[in-house]
Amino acid sequence: MMRFLLLFSRQGKLRLQKWFTPMSEREKKKIIRDMTTMVLARQPRSCNFLHWKDLKVIYKRYASLYFCLAIENQENELIALEVIHRYVELLDKYFGNVCELDIIFNFEKAYFILDEFLIGGEIQETSKQMVNRSIEASDMLQEVRCAGTHSHTQHETWLASVV
């Protein structure tokens, strides 16, 4: 199973944290620190896998964001790498050319999409259509519709453009 998923920027700013097993706040902070330093220190074009304690850490950079997923030792690295990619695709499909700002301003949506995709560290649904259908369905249930609060500026890179 997966143990945690972290999204952080090139500057090491945490954008999303998902823990699939219970952990104390102290442990979480330590892991976040370890992961950001470890991953940010990697040379470009290194492999996407690391060993960390008894876990495997799979990371990949999309534009300004690093996605970092820890899995248990016997799990498959390549398929985990594609878990990350599928999540990026899901975000992209929902936000339309997703960028870091979308995730900052709509962090709750990023969590909701993740919950439709993964539960308890296992994959619930791999179909992009199915996940999006459930997210759209819940959006339909909303009463209030507001205008957007930000639009993309040219400084923001779309995550999926580097996909």
Added chain:
Amino acid sequence: MPAVSKGDGMRGLAVFISDIRNCKSKEAEIKRINKELANIRSKFKGDKALDGYSKKKYVCKLLFIFLLGHDIDFGHMEAVNLLSSNKYTEKQIGYLFISVLVNSNSELIRLINNAIKNDLSSRNPTFMCLALHCIANVGSREMAEAFASEIPRILVAGDTMDSVKQSAALCLLRLYKTSPDLVLMGEWTSRVVHLLNDQHMGVVTAAISLITCLSQKNPDEFKTCVSLAVSRLSRIVSSASTDLQDYTYYFVPAPWLSCKLLRLLQCYPPPEDGAVKGRLVECLETILNKAQEPPKSKKVQHSNAKNAILFEAISLIIHYDSEPNLLVRACNQLGQFLQHRETNLRYLALESMCTLASSEFSHEAVKTHIETVINALKTERDVSVRQRAADLLYAMCDRSNAKQIVAEMLSYLETADYSIREEMVLKVAILAEKYAVDYSWYVDTILNLIRIAGDYVSEEVWYRVIQIVINRDDVQGYAAKTVFEALQAPACHENMVKVGGYILGEFGNLIAGDPRSSPLVQFNLLHSKFHLCSVPTRALLLSAYIKFINLFPETKATIQEVLRCDSQIRNSDVELQQRAVEYLKLSSIASTDVLATVLEEMPPFPERESSILAKLKKKKGPGAVSVPDLEDGKREGGELNGGGERGPDSAAMSASNASTPSPSADLLGMRSAAPMSAAPTSAGSLLVDVFSEAGPAAPSAAVNDDGFLRFVCKNNGVLFENQLLQIGIKSEYRQNLGRMYLFYGNKTSVQFASFTTTVSCPGELQSHILSILRLNVQTKPVEPVVEGGAQIQQVLNIECLTDFSEAPLLNIKFRYGGALQNLSLKLPVTINKFFQPTEMTSHDFFQRWKQLSQPQQEAQKIFKANHSMDTEVLKAKLLGLGTALLDDVDPNPENYVCAGVIQTKGQQVGCLLRLEPNGQAQMYRLTLRCSKDSVSLRLCELLAQQF
């Protein structure tokens, strides 16, 4: 389309986030946050009731603040209120807040559970899913108690929507992992297995994770999943890339599900049913074939998904380890990847090959890639890849290529990354020892190791080289010569000085004939390093000096001079000062005979598992150090170590304890074994009455006594082993005292948490035997956590106060992946362990025999032979029993006669034994006569099960 217009934009939240982003400094950010917190607090406390939207907005702000890394100590109640809102988005934010923050505030759990209960019974699939996600996210025990019986019902109910089934399956898995005791198997289990046949691929994908976990824990109950999984896999593998619509990922059909299916099959041995097996082999072959086909897309996602399946298939092939054909194909495939331009694939190929190397079918095939792997070690840019290459070299090493591999690893060490040096050092040390054909090579290698990477050479490594040199007299001269040469270097590592000091102190005489290394030259060389060394090394050198005085009387004056000088005899370090004073005194007053006895050469070390291996196991998960390899290492290590059954010679041991005033570096824990003979005075402080700790409470786990009987006639071995844990035992007994070392090895890659052990003595034993439980903090701090692949040690001091028949119980509890494991074992402490052998003549024997003629003093049993009746085997067993085996006593040479005295604190119990085998009938008659009747009975009982 701007994304947020889809959402329910909370304007206030967006403004707040912008504000935070615009803060120029951390202080400004904190100020802004505090302002917001004050605002929210006043809103929550205000008289005016908040509407749902505002509540949602504020809760969401709190969540944002928390995720920024600030503490949140209010708002939980408002979040819980949101759960019962009938507006979806409010409910959703409420659940999100609970999922992220709840473990810090569990008193609300009842309210939360109520809300969840309502949503689960709402029959609204979206609400049900939200509730299930929340349970899965929190996964606490309270939630398991509340919902563990409800969720299986939802999962298998006929009218449950697919999306709810998916959530329910994974939610149940989560609860099963945290509280397996609360998830009861039942009628639903068989229906869960059939979800593998479900039409909806999403349902299968979710369910298979649950099924895999359940199968691991209850393989028999879920056996039927094997054939279902094979047929599902076969359908996917043979489908065209478009058949599965949205479950096809970059032209690869259902890669996640395929990997999961292959993983599930790894919980089981190869299918017995020929048809199923044939179909599976066909699948595996198809997967291997597909790897050779040209890619259907240039996208990396395509090749990743395809290769993910391939690697998983290879794992299954390795797991079965029974299809030489497939194994060799797998190995060739990995060989191709070793040179692939994708770094990821090179990395994974190296990793998978490590496991292939331990299979007898593919070991040779792996070895053919040695040059490529060595090249990877030298040229890969990425340190993680180099590390995998080093792991693989270690795994593929055998007698034929050991010299080459060790040489490559040594040369790599000179430039290796700091992060992996220590591990490399351990590996080199282990390989050098394991495959040493000549010991001079071994000594050279280790000294090179110290020279190249001295800082990374841990104590275990240099202890080990000393241990081996001491046990092998054919290498001692060479070792002395080599360290002497190594010490000539103007700058040499302190570890080299330690080894040099120790070895010259023991074996300097072997090279003293050469004027270039005369005693005085040796001494001056060592002493020239003295002032640069740390206190422990200096202490060791002082011991070497006193040994010099014994070996070479001509150095006495010089050394006494050194000892006498103020910097030694008045050294501010108490250990150094004491040694200097004592050695000086010893050398001046003791006669040469006494000196020679006290400073005698160290006796051979008892054979034991290389502590380096233990250290490596601790450092690395079992992934990198394959287990069969290690076992192998242990065996061969022992062989090198002098071999044979050389029990610890306790007399020599105590002498050596007196003679080597324990070099402060405690060589292989000899010192910790010393109090054994040193006696009860020192033991007093170590003794902890187990009863005050453990209490007489009966352990809940069934007592496992399988291992118990195997230890009546032996002291060392594996007491217990299951899939998670291995418990090894080493024990020594002297008089009425014993010491038992328990080694707990975690065989998994996952840590054991809350690891506790208690020893209790049932019933009558309570008043008789005091088992003393003490953790040996010096050598291995035993924490409540045993990391994956690691081993911890526990020492039990045992004192026999009077005779007994019940064995103490060892109870072990720990958490493994959330599941509480509880284990009770009988410790093999039996009355015969306290035997002192007694030699006596035939005449004496029969005299004693007659004296013990009261009927209750004798116990007799006639029983059928359960084991070989071979003379040597019988003799070994009787000796293992602890008694003296007396020859020429019994008029019938076929019979065996033994005598011994059982030492308890209060009294001594004399015992005589006679064993009469009848080869023809395959029967024995066993007779015991002891001065205490209960002992006769107990011994007779114990022994009757041994032959």
